Amino acid sequence: MHRIxxxxxxxxxxxxxxxxxxDFKFWGSTVTPSLRQLCExxxxxxHEVRLVGGAIRDILMDxxxxxxxxxxxxxxxxxxxxCETNGIKHILTGLQHGTISVMLDDGELYEVTTLRxxxxxxxxxxxxxxxxxxxxxxxxRDLTVNAMAADIDGNFYDxxxxxxxxxxxRVRFVGDARERIREDYLRILRYFxxxxxxxxxxxxxxxETVQVISEQKDGLAAISRERIWLEVQKIIVGCHAVKILxxxxxxxxxxxxxxxxVQLDFKELSRIHGNGGISEVRxxxxxxxLISSKTDFGIVRKSWxxxxxxxxxxxxxxxxxxxxxxxxxCLPRVLKHFKDLLVDTPKHCRHKVYxxxxxxxxxxxxxxxxxxxxxxxxxxxxxxxxxESRCHGDxxxxxxLYNVLSTWDVPTCPIRGDEVISALNLRKGPEVQRFYTRxxxxxxxxxxxxxxxxxxxxxxxxxxxxKCS
Numbered sequence: 001m002h003r004i005x006x007x008x009x010x011x012x013x014x015x016x017x018x019x020x021x022x023d024f025k026f027w028g029s030t031v032t033p034s035l036r037q038l039c040e041x042x043x044x045x046x047h048e049v050r051l052v053g054g055a056i057r058d059i060l061m062d063x064x065x066x067x068x069x070x071x072x073x074x075x076x077x078x079x080x081x082x083c084e085t086n087g088i089k090h091i092l093t094g095l096q097h098g099t100i101s102v103m104l105d106d107g108e109l110y111e112v113t114t115l116r117x118x119x120x121x122x123x124x125x126x127x128x129x130x131x132x133x134x135x136x137x138x139x140x141r142d143l144t145v146n147a148m149a150a151d152i153d154g155n156f157y158d159x160x161x162x163x164x165x166x167x168x169x170r171v172r173f174v175g176d177a178r179e180r181i182r183e184d185y186l187r188i189l190r191y192f193x194x195x196x197x198x199x200x201x202x203x204x205x206x207x208e209t210v211q212v213i214s215e216q217k218d219g220l221a222a223i224s225r226e227r228i229w230l231e232v233q234k235i236i237v238g239c240h241a242v243k244i245l246x247x248x249x250x251x252x253x254x255x256x257x258x259x260x261x262v263q264l265d266f267k268e269l270s271r272i273h274g275n276g277g278i279s280e281v282r283x284x285x286x287x288x289x290l291i292s293s294k295t296d297f298g299i300v301r302k303s304w305x306x307x308x309x310x311x312x313x314x315x316x317x318x319x320x321x322x323x324x325x326x327x328x329x330c331l332p333r334v335l336k337h338f339k340d341l342l343v344d345t346p347k348h349c350r351h352k353v354y355x356x357x358x359x360x361x362x363x364x365x366x367x368x369x370x371x372x373x374x375x376x377x378x379x380x381x382x383x384x385x386x387x388e389s390r391c392h393g394d395x396x397x398x399x400x401l402y403n404v405l406s407t408w409d410v411p412t413c414p415i416r417g418d419e420v421i422s423a424l425n426l427r428k429g430p431e432v433q434r435f436y437t438r439x440x441x442x443x444x445x446x447x448x449x450x451x452x453x454x455x456x457x458x459x460x461x462x463x464x465x466x467k468c469s
Contacts (some may be wrong), residue, residue, distance in 0.1 A: 012367055022154025024436070026064045030055060031152065034104040034256055035068065038088070039152040045082055047074035049112075050134065050149040050157065057145050070112045071149065073132040076100060079112055097128055116140070122182040135159045142180055142187045143194055144172050169200040177212045185219030189231035189257075192248060196238035203243055220256035228257050229304035233283030236290060242270045245290075258303040259418075265292040272363045284310035285359040290319035309355070317355030317363070324364050334401065340444050342410050354406055361402040413440050414452040421455050424463050435459045 096116030145164035
């Protein structure tokens with residue numbers, strides 16, 4: 001018989017004793033007709049199957065699950081045979097651990113895993129033994145809030161009080177925290193990641209748990225750097241990120257995850273977080289606010305084996321964010337800076353600028369940007385023949401910096417290098433490049449209005465001045 005636990009949270013849960021979650025908001029959209037049909041195939045063939053882990057946690061928190069995992073009493077060979085007999089696409093994702101990825105007709109992918117227990121672990125990998133006991137399978141999971149399950153009819157199973165912990169916004173390991181961490185030391189970071197997702201108060205850490213984490217932190221050194229980054233990236237864009245990072249530093253975790261000696265700017269990360277999470281931005285963007293040095297960012301990027309796109313975004317944000325937070329920033333200055341950047345970037349590389357701009361706009365839209373674009377921004381309006389200055393109340397948020405620049409038709413400099421050579425009777429070389437650059441800068445200063453004749457006259461005058469001097 002499944003556990004029945006009272007729920008009293010006014011926001012996420014109804015005032016009732018829950019024994020079935022089929023009436024929760026996102027149950028119906030999660031248990032699609034195709035998923036129900038798959039589960040019924042298992043049941044018809046004498047196997048039990050349940051939805052487990054994060055999907056159940058999210059449904060109980062009134063969130064739409066991103067992924068749905070299934071646990072079954074069927075051993076992998078039986079799951080494969082069931083798929084083959086019924087023409088269901090499947091991939092042998094992790095056969096030694098009992099996991100088969102199943103693709104249904106609606107295009108959804110589900111991981112179906114045989115119930116299992118750990119025979120032995122080395123802090124990274126486990127040797128498993130299959131079982132038909134759902135309680136034993138739940139016992140090997142990391143956190144109580146991830147150890148809940150429900151069958152296809154919504155009947156709810158909770159062997160380790162995960163529901164009560166979810167109601168109390170408490171993050172707790174299943175059973176003995178020390179044992180769970182020793183099974184996989186990455187669970188140290190998973191604890192902090194889920195603290196950001198579950199906890200209401202940013203300093204409500206369990207003293208006993210963080211003490212165990214402090215004692216076991218050395219085990220993180222054996223974890224692959226890619227897995228470290230996968231967890232850290234979810235921490236830094238989640239709720240309570242700054243408080244969590246401070247706690248990790250206090251517990252001495254930073255040297256174990258390659259952050260020893262790295263200068264961190266908690267104030268900047270806090271500024272873009274505002275009062276909540278910033279899950280819209282890429283983790284690399286948040287990291288670029290946390291790590292203020294380009295050199296340190298490069299070291300961490302290499303250590304954590306971040307992708308080229310992640311490095312691109314991070315370095316772009318580091319280089320250009322000061323334009324937005326400068327106390328003298330105003331809309332025309334900001335736009336001019338990035339327009340010049342687009343003009344100077346080859347067409348085939350501009351997508352990189354747009355990517356960086358989008359991230360900057362998203363990151364800064366959650367803050368006042370130090371009143372970034374002043375409430376009253378005065379600038380010269382080129383459409384006014386009199387050349388008068390006009391005041392506008394535009395801000396980065398109201399104008400939409402990214403939207404403006406991504407739809408701007410980037411002009412091409414009307415003068416080419418060969419035309420400089422012809423006009424000045426020069427040979428190819430550094431001197432041509434110098435004159436071309438000065439002509440292009442003159443064109444940019446004119447808000448891209450000067451034509452070819454104006455620029456040729458300008459370089460001819462410059463050339464004469466050079467000869468006279």
